[in-house]
Amino acid sequence: MTPSRLSLELVPVGAVPPVLLRDTARRMEGILFRPVSVGEAILDAAPALDLVRRQYLASRLLSMLEDPAPPPGVKRIGVTNLDLFLPVFTHLYGYAQLGGTVGVVSTFRLKTEEETSVDLFPERVAKEVLHELGHTLGLVHCKAPWCAMHPSRWPEEIDLKDLAYCPSCAHVLALFR
Ligand SMILES: [Zn+2]
Ligand SMILES: [Zn+2]
Numbered sequence: 001m002t003p004s005r006l007s008l009e010l011v012p013v014g015a016v017p018p019v020l021l022r023d024t025a026r027r028m029e030g031i032l033f034r035p036v037s038v039g040e041a042i043l044d045a046a047p048a049l050d051l052v053r054r055q056y057l058a059s060r061l062l063s064m065l066e067d068p069a070p071p072p073g074v075k076r077i078g079v080t081n082l083d084l085f086l087p088v089f090t091h092l093y094g095y096a097q098l099g100g101t102v103g104v105v106s107t108f109r110l111k112t113e114e115e116t117s118v119d120l121f122p123e124r125v126a127k128e129v130l131h132e133l134g135h136t137l138g139l140v141h142c143k144a145p146w147c148a149m150h151p152s153r154w155p156e157e158i159d160l161k162d163l164a165y166c167p168s169c170a171h172v173l174a175l176f177r
Contacts, residue, residue: 004073006175008032008133011039013061013080013104020107020122021079027126027163028133032176045082055085058095058104065102075136077129078104093152094128096135103132112155124158134165137172144168 008028010021018038025036048060061078070076077096084092084106093110096103110124130148142149147166152158165173 005034005177006073006075006137007034007037008176009037009039009070009074009076010129011041011043011065011076011078013043013065013078014045014082015042016079016081016107020125023122024079024126024129027122028129031130031164032173034176039076043078045080050085053085055083055091056080058084058086058092061104062095062097062102065104070101074101075133076102077132077136078102079107079125079129080104081107083108093158094132096132098135098140099138100136103136105129105132110155110158120155120159123163124155127158127161127163128152130163130165134169134172137175139165139169139172142166142169 010025012021021038025038028036043064045056048056050057065076065078091109094105105128107125111121127148134149139149141151144150144166145160146162147169148161148164149169150161
């Protein structure tokens with residue numbers, strides 16, 4: 001049996017601008033050197049809505065992204081404009097199964113007022129997709145502040161990261177080649 005290469009699929013969770021998904025897919029293709037597919041069907045996030053917090057439960061979204069499970073070798077990352085939470089966190093930019101198959105990224109808190117001529121927003125989304133993809137590949141948080149696997153609390157911290165893994169995290173990219 002020949003080991004098969006991994007591939008990435010992006011899935012809209014709730015209404016997400018198609019242009020953002022295409023842009024993110026293009027940026028990820030530049031890193032993975034693999035075609036990145038964008039799911040046509042929008043995943044309805046309603047079952048994950050917490051009526052008291054008016055946020056969406058990230059762990060529930062992961063279960064929904066896994067049903068049905070992605071084809072073998074496919075990592076599936078949901079992208080949403082909705083605000084995510086976990087009981088232990090007020091909000092989060094993303095969440096993923098460590099060494100699993102699915103993750104989700106929220107763009108809800110990635111837009112900031114001081115956007116300059118450089119369009120930071122789509123770059124931030126791609127960095128967070130790369131971060132959550134890294135978790136599905138078994139990567140934990142990295143100490144290097146420029147590494148995509150470094151945790152971020154503010155959008156400005158995401159801007160300090162490269163859209164890349166540091167050399168000690170980048171070994172996972174071999175799985176796509
Ligand atoms: Zn993380
Ligand atoms: Zn790293």
